[in-house]
Amino acid sequence: MLRESQMQKTIVALQNGDVSSGRGLNQETTLKRAGDTRWGSHYGTILSLISIFSSVVEVLEVIEEDGNNPEQRAEACQLLNHIQSFEFVFNLHLMKSILGVTNELSQALQRSYQDIINAMTLVKVSKQQLQSIRDDGWSSLLNEVSVFCDSHNILVPNMNDIFVTQERSRCKIQKVSNLHHFQVELFYQVVDRQLQELNNRFTEVNTELLLCIACLNPIDSFFAFDKEKLLRLAEFYPHEFSSTHLLALDSQLENFILDMRLDDQFSNINGISGLSQKLVETKKHVVYPLVFFLLKLALILLVATASVERTFSAMNIIKSRLHNRMGDEWLNDCLVTYIERETFNQVDNETIIQHFQNMKTRREVPSRFEAKKVSS
Template identity: 50%
Template sequence: MYASVIEVIEIVKEEGVHDQQSVEAGVLIDIMESFDFIFMMYLMIAILGITNELSQSLQRKDQDIENAMKLVQISKQRLQLLRENGWNGLLDEVSHFCVVFEVVIPNMDETYKTRRRSVRGGEDKTNLHHYRVDLFYTVVDMQLQELNNRFSESSAELLLCMSCLNPSDSFRAYDERKLICLAELYPSDFFIIDVIALKNQLATYIIDMRTSEEFSSLRSIADLAKQIVKFKKNDVYPLVYKLITLALTLPVATATVERAFSAMKIIKHRLRSRMGDDWLNDCLVPYIEKDVFDLIPNEDVIQYYQKIQNRLIKL
């Protein structure tokens, strides 16, 4: 693919509609045929490959929190291994690619020469220091720091405790000890006597759930909450239900929330800066839940608005 891309850009350079296009294509070719570009390309491939499964897991609507947290730990371990033992392998792959496509490989012991204008008084450094320390170590450390910031030990523990409420596979993830820990994280909602009572309530609750047909095919905590209210189990297990509501209201940043913010940027842009909250909400719901609204016939929508008030013209 690399050779094909270069070939296409060379065609643009030679047959560009105007001079500016040809110049930009020439600059792009110079960049892509440099050791710097190929090194960063392989480094990016390595890091994205390590975090691919985690990224896919976090973007699923029906998130498996337990597996996602496991993937977080695995990604951290693999990034650390890449930092400690991956330099030589990465450099060998980059060098082999450069040999195949006749890209100049710099001598790692020579002084690094930047493409940009040198900064006065800047300290000389070797190519090895630049590529290994300034790029390789820095980028890997940034990824590790980002994972540590987003998934700290306390956050991971909280999410794992929440996952024990998941009703899928006949409440396979249920863990009484972790649910007690989850309750203890909220002392204002669960007093000491509540925590003691919760332990016995959980023992009865899990037997009830696993032996009730109504709760055998649930897939998410939200589905569980609906069924509990439907069959009035919230009155039978008030402390467990409080745990479930806490789990549902925790501000966990999911892909759905991120998509909502992305949609908001599309709906409310510079030309619609005065859009009110109600109108914005009315526009966002159909946009975000387009899969649901696609199932509604247009005729039903027309009839609904037609019945709201009398109109001079029939819709």
């Protein structure tokens, strides 16, 4: 029904001359399903919903009238009331603006090959864009939402009136104006949360650390190599690199980069993991021990960060509302079996059963009859 509705609207628009015809134009558009593991999918869902909003409303109106059962018709009616409200349209366009700023960064961080330098540049761009939206983006966003509401016959509230929520609440709601609700409680709050998330994830130290690691990238004959940044990377590990080691690393890096660029075996390597493997294969990890140790620290950093993130994600699953009182030892045991479940799944259930059956039996608790007999 959604495809047919959108097709009819496209035909009418072509006949009225509102859109142009041609090869590759007016492709079929439908709602995209958002996935939790694909960050860009939410942005795609929002864009498709905005582009075919009128068709979605028409389909819901048909379901409201001719649904298969009362539950379906009631759900369609509830959805219509929700999406045809100014607050929904405002949130829709607000998230389009926010996710539009961070979309390139999200895509860059999900690629199998991490271009750290460009990713850190995108972090800086995203922060500046979000700050610009916070400072100067309110008027343009409100105007965009108002135009969209007018074109779809959605009532635009007076910003000076008292905000009235559509949801029931037992708590006493403080009376605020529509302007305060949409600008302060929604617009500023969402942008500030996104900025805070980027600042917490990518601090100045983290950004500098990642940029230093990128200097070890062997692509394009070590094009990103920077001796000063690599020395700065070593300074982040004072327990591993003393002042004497730093002086030795300075000279070793110069010999290392010249050797790498002259050796054809290192001309077609992708990534620092491939570089470390090739150094071991050619025994040059023995020739340049300080550089190789720096390389290992760079590799461990990425693995350690991913392991910590994975552990915290697992804790949200293991220590649920029903298990919120479990002890640390039990929690650790559950986390190990969950995080390393691929390894534990290889253990046969029969082996586990036999292991417990062969354990030394514990002293049995006497039954109530036996306890009474003993006491008598």
